[in-house]
Amino acid sequence: xxxxxxxxxxxxxxxxxxxxxxxxxxxxxxxxxxxxxxxxxxxxxxxxxxxxxxxxxxxxxxxxxxxxxxxxxxxxxxxxxxxxxxxxxxxxxxxxxxxxxxxxxxxxxxxxxxxxxxxxxxxxxxxxxxxxxxxxxxxxxxxxxxxxxxxxxxxxxxxxxxxxxxxxxxxxxxxxxxxxxxxxxxxxxxxxxxxxxxxxxxxxxxxxxxxxxxxxxxxxxxxxxxxxxxxxxxxxxxxxxxxxxxxxxxxxxxxxxxxxxxxxxxxxxxxxxxxxxxxxxxxxxxxxxxx
Numbered sequence: 099x100x101x102x103x104x105x106x107x108x109x110x111x112x113x114x115x116x117x118x119x120x121x122x123x124x125x126x127x128x129x130x131x132x133x134x135x136x137x138x139x140x141x142x143x144x145x146x147x148x149x150x151x152x153x154x155x156x157x158x159x160x161x162x163x164x165x166x167x168x169x170x171x172x173x174x175x176x177x178x179x180x181x182x183x184x185x186x187x188x189x190x191x192x193x194x195x196x197x198x199x200x201x202x203x204x205x206x207x208x209x210x211x212x213x214x215x216x217x218x219x220x221x222x223x224x225x226x227x228x229x230x231x232x233x234x235x236x237x238x239x240x241x242x243x244x245x246x247x248x249x250x251x252x253x254x255x256x257x258x259x260x261x262x263x264x265x266x267x268x269x270x271x272x273x274x275x276x277x278x279x280x281x282x283x284x285x286x287x288x289x290x291x292x293x294x295x296x297x298x299x300x301x302x303x304x305x306x307x308x309x310x311x312x313x314x315x316x317x318x319x320x321x322x323x324x325x326x327x328x329x330x331x332x333x334x335x336x337x338x339x340x341x342x343x344x345x346x347x348x349x350x351x352x353x354x355x356x357x358x359x360x361x362x363x364x365x366x367x368x369x370x371x372x373x374x375x376x377x378x379x380x381x382x383x384x385x386x387x388x389x
Contacts, residue, residue, distance in 0.1 A: 101338045101389040102249035103127065103158035107241030111233035116168035118230035120238040122151075124246070126387050127159035134162045136231075143228055147235060154239050156339035157389045164231060246389065253384050254334045260377045260384075261331050267370040267377075268324050271358075275317065278364040316367075319358040323374075326351040330381075341388035348382050 103126045110119040118140075132148050132155075151160060330347045333340050355378065359371040 099247065099337070100250040100254050100334055100340060101243065101246040102253055102387050103246065103341070103389050104249055104387060105242045105244075105246035107238040107243075107245065109234045109237035109241060110167075111230040111237075112168075113226055113230055114168075116166065116226075116230070118227060118234050119165050119167060120231065120234040121163045122160065122235075122238045122242045124155070124158040124160045124242060127157065130155060130157055131159040132162070133160070134164075136164050137166055139166065139224070140164060140227060140231055142224070143231055147231070150232065150235060151239065154243070155389075157341060162235075164234075166227070250338075250388065253388060257334060257381050257384055258331065260381045261327060264327055264374050264377050265324075267374050268320065268327070271316075271320055271367060271370050274364060274367050274370070275315075275320065278362075278367055316358040316361045319354045319361070323351055323354040323358065326354065338389040341385060344385045344388060345382070348378055348385060352378050352382075 103124055106121075106123045108119070108121045110117050112118075130152065132151050134144050134147050136144055136147070147162065151162065326347055330344065330351070333344055333347065336343075352375070355371055355374050359368065359375070362368040362371055
């Protein structure tokens with residue numbers, strides 16, 4: 099079943115008081131275009147995220163945003179004391195003791211502001227975050243593809259409705275083909291008889307009329323058009339990606355109906371050819387959104 103290129107998915111994964119969220123959206127694009135925005139602590143996983151999406155999405159412009167929620171930062175970071183810097187500050191404080199009235203008081207928060215205490219990422223914390231990220235990413239991608247599949251079903255139903263109209267017009271064109279041939283033959287024979295003015299060569303009339311009718315015969319185009327439309331309907335049952343294939347089939351079908359239109363000498367033939375062109379264009383608009 100075909101899939102749309104438009105979709106949305108969001109999910110999260112948690113460990114203790116820490117959660118990693120992933121939000122994915124996708125829209126139309128000729129090729130697969132992935133844009134990833136991760137928090138700094140998860141930046142190292144960006145190449146793996148792109149690879150993960152590449153294996154599950156074929157076409158479309160995909161935007162991925164992730165963020166971390168929770169107060170339990172001890173899972174990710176550990177405080178580190180810069181002993182040398184602390185000793186330097188302590189020496190300055192000793193000097194200040196002899197100048198100021200009383201001994202200076204310094205809090206842990208003030209020491210942190212002086213960058214004596216810094217936070218460093220834990221390797222085990224990074225591994226935990228990575229697992230949470232890909233768990234959330236996998237679930238968000240499933241939801242994304244579910245929405246793309248639902249919209250794909252709507253697109254397929256709409257295209258099938260257009261195909262039924264085209265097939266109805268093709269059947270009428272098969273019937274009108276014989277009528278056009280008869281009208282052309284009669285018209286051409288009448289003109290030839292007027293030009294010959296009584297010097298009638300029946301064989302010449304038949305030969306010339308037949309050649310004229312053959313030049314306007316659109317049987318070949320009609321057969322190929324019918325084949326393309328049948329192929330188009332079959333592709334709607336194929337797994338994605340098939341958007342590019344559908345586009346190619348529509349181009350070929352449009353080429354056949356354009357050639358057929360140029361051979362139309364009957365008003366009804368022209369009308370049905372125009373209707374088929376319109377339906378093919380409507381299908382083409384729908385196909386632009388198919389993966």
